Each structure stands twice: as structure tokens, then as C-alpha cells.
Amino acid sequence: MKSENRLDASLLNPGELDQLADLVNRGRPALVDGQGHRMELPQPIFEMLLHVVQQMQQHRAIVMLPEDETFTTQAAANFLGMSRQHFVGLLESNEIPYHRVGSHRRVYFKDLRNYQRRRDHARRAGMDDLFKKVKEAGVYDADYSGDAR
Numbered sequence: 396m397k398s399e400n401r402l403d404a405s406l407l408n409p410g411e412l413d414q415l416a417d418l419v420n421r422g423r424p425a426l427v428d429g430q431g432h433r434m435e436l437p438q439p440i441f442e443m444l445l446h447v448v449q450q451m452q453q454h455r456a457i458v459m460l461p462e463d464e465t466f467t468t469q470a471a472a473n474f475l476g477m478s479r480q481h482f483v484g485l486l487e488s489n490e491i492p493y494h495r496v497g498s499h500r501r502v503y504f505k506d507l508r509n510y511q512r513r514r515d516h517a518r519r520a521g522m523d524d525l526f527k528k529v530k531e532a533g534v535y536d537a538d539y540s541g542d543a544r
Contacts, residue, residue: 405454462505471502
């Protein structure tokens with residue numbers, strides 16, 4: 396199935412994959428059409444396109460979603476890697492904003508990403524705190540090589 400939001404590198408032939416490599420190794424970022432008209436790209440757009448090209452070189456599909464794309468509760472739970480039941484609990488506890496379409500809950504992609512960032516930040520802070528406590532307790536051996544002797 397073809398989708399305007401999905402770029403699938405497996406659909407490219409070997410010559411087109413070689414062209415991707417050429418794109419990565421060029422100078423100042425710009426788009427050039429068949430008539431030679433050149434439009435220079437702002438750095439953030441260039442970096443995003445470069446990331447797309449690099450992923451496609453690795454035969455990975457890319458999916459682009461607008462921030463206002465809506466997800467069902469099941470799709471959102473799948474995106475975050477959790478059960479639907481747990482996800483609905485997060486909605487009901489106002490951890491993630493949602494709206495209703497009829498009797499169904501819908502969540503914007505931007506709100507999923509915001510929750511994901513907050514969750515990842517809290518996890519990282521918890522791990523950093525745990526590491527600090529272990530180190531302060533003197534039970535962390537930085538020289539441990541992993542050999543079980």
C-alpha cells in the first residue's frame with residue numbers, strides 16, 4: 396500500500412540507493428530541479444532530510460506524521476509500548492490530553508510525543524539518582540570488566 400507519509404527504501408532500485416549516497420556527500424544544502432533552479436535549505440530542514448536519506452540507505456522505512464495527527468487509544472498505546480488499559484488509565488488521570496470523537500477517545504501525536512519526552516526524562520533522572528546513590532554507597536566498581544571469575 397502506498398502512503399504519502401511513508402517512504403519505503405525497499406521500493407528503491409540499486410541505482411536510486413546509490414543516488415541517496417550522493418545526496419549525503421554534497422556541499423551546501425539545496426534542492427535543484429531538472430532545469431537547474433536551486434533553492435538553498437535551512438539547516439534544520441537539511442538535517443531532517445539527511446536523516447531520512449541515511450535511514451533509507453539502511454533500507455529502513457520512514458513515516459512522517461503531522462503533529463495534529465490523531466491516534467486511537469490502541470494505536471497510541473502501541474506507539475508508547477504499553478497496554479491499552481494502562482494507556483486509558485493515563486488519559487483518565489490527565490497525564491495525556493485527549494478529546495472525544497463520538498464516544499471514542501482520540502489523542503494527538505504531539506501530545507504522545509510530549510508524554511514520551513516527560514516519561515523518558517523522568518526515567519533518566521531516576522537512573523541518574525540511583526547511580527549516584529550506588530556510587531556514594533561505595534558499591535560501584537568502575538573497573539569491573541565483566542569477567543566472572
